[in-house]
Amino acid sequence: MTAQSLVPLIQLHDVWKTYVMGEEKLDVLRGVTLTINKGEFVAILGPSGSGKSTLMNQLGLLDVPTKGKITLEGRDLTTLSENEMALVRGKTIGFIFQQFNLIPTLTAVENVMLPTLFQGIAEEERVVRGRKLLTMVGLDHRMDHKPGQLSGGQQQRVAIARSLVNDPSIILADEPTGNLDSISGAQIFEMLIHLHRDEHKTVILITHDEELAHHAQRIAYMKDGRVDRIEEKATKNSSRKRPRAE
């Protein structure tokens, strides 16, 4: 696969999300059409309230659009049952949230292992994966610490390890550095770049930080529930990317 041969992975076609609150109707997404290609690094940029997180919920199968169609590798996702959605989510999508969303009563390694629990993976295998990933994010000395005993940056690294534990092809990160200081934020961002460049994951980064967004190959600008424009980038990140041997 080269940067030129684009294979569509996720396609959104005229996706609407409308919240009904009493008498009022709020169109948060107003006809989003967007294609995310396999192995690319896309940033979704936009002001607060423009519907970025709502869009991520649709992309991540956390929510069903009010209207429109979403396909994953050509498969229509809008007809899936709740449990089928959970299954697809668990296997193919890794989430990284601004709030980390670690479970406070579990240790770092247990948090990392959590998603494997719902995939029926054997215990030894799960432990091996958890330890390996925590080591990869540089937390081999914090395996049995609870989230409360970790810094924000460390917690987000645990969350990254967790997002990778089922070896998903897509990483969805919603403002992953939003709650971090600049140094921790930079570390986390480096990891996302690494996942894209070296692990060939499809990374979708949601942010309102222009500078971060410019490291991506494409930037989708959101405004008032729509993708306003898409900017193709030839960043150092993507230019550095060499074509793999077929």
Added chain:
Amino acid sequence: MLKDFFKLSLQEIRHRRMRSYLTLTGIIIGIAAVVSLISLGQGLQNAIAGQFASLGNDKLFISAKGNSFNPGLSIDAVWIMDKDLEIVRRTSGVTLATGFVTTTAAIEYNDQARYFMVYGESTDPDERALLGESNNYKLASGRVLDKGDTHKVTIGSAYQDETLFGKSIGLGNTIIVKGIQFKVVGIMEKTGSPPDDQAVGMPIDTYEELFETNGALGMIVAQTQVGEDPVEVASEITTALRHSRNLKEGNEDFTIQTPQEMAAIFSSILDIVQIVLLGIAGISLLVGGVNVMNTMYTSVLERTRTIGLMKAVGAQKHHILTLFLIESGIYGLVGGIIGVGIGVGIAKLVELVFILVTGPSFLSVEISWVLIFGTLLFSFVVGCISGVAPALRAAKLHPVDGLRYE
């Protein structure tokens, strides 16, 4: 996978230590109540059945109506008389019959007076033996009352205790009953029933003189012939007594009971008592269950974000449902185990107190494995059922709603 779910639930329970203890306490109280009441009730049932079984089923007890358990105590009551005893003796199928009469009278000793039961019994050895069998009176030391004994009595085992009169009463001592002196010639064995153990026995003739009974009896005990149906004999006696007392059929002022009938009455009273107690225990268990439900609802609410996260990372409905059901099931099971332990402890303690107070072998608590495992299962089920509604709520939670929850 289930193992991991157990681990997760246990961690959660341990995390909310205080609330978990309180929740457990609710279940423990309910289960302990159920176990102790059932085993004590069963023990009591067995004890009473045993007592009646030792009477044998060839005896009939004839007493005035409404008078069978406190003969001689009511003033305006109808009485069974001496001449009734003669009629019973003459009825075919009866081999032996004897009268028995009791009252409460002042007993004086060591310059102290207290009221206890005094009874009159036949001095005929066979009749005395029949009565002894029915009342469970056995001689421990000294001798039984003889023909010609006038100012002699036998006393229950309780009089050997110094607490009654400040001084133990033994063979050869003289006590005063209704102002008249009597010499103690025999001491009875401990029966376990305090009124019996504090009773003073004297020859029935002496009793009649002392209490001016004019031939009134509290009860007649009749023994039926081997091979005769006690129920048949009872109906013969009924007919004979009805004639002599000039009564119409259906208007009898006396009753004839067989030991089986008396056992059945006792047992049905006990059944009612047991049902009432079990009802109370059941209510406390219900409260325990509601308590578990409350805890689980709180737990689900508190962990809304966690549930949302779990769903985001691939948990399906049944995963979340299982997780919370295990949690409430653990409350049921652990509460059940501790509750059963405490319940058995309470039952054994009560048994011990009974043994200390009334002597051995009256109440023997029965703790069956069926009861233990049945209760554990029940407790687990109560825990699970209490968790169903909260767990369903958790399972239905939308991942986005969970993650957005503050």
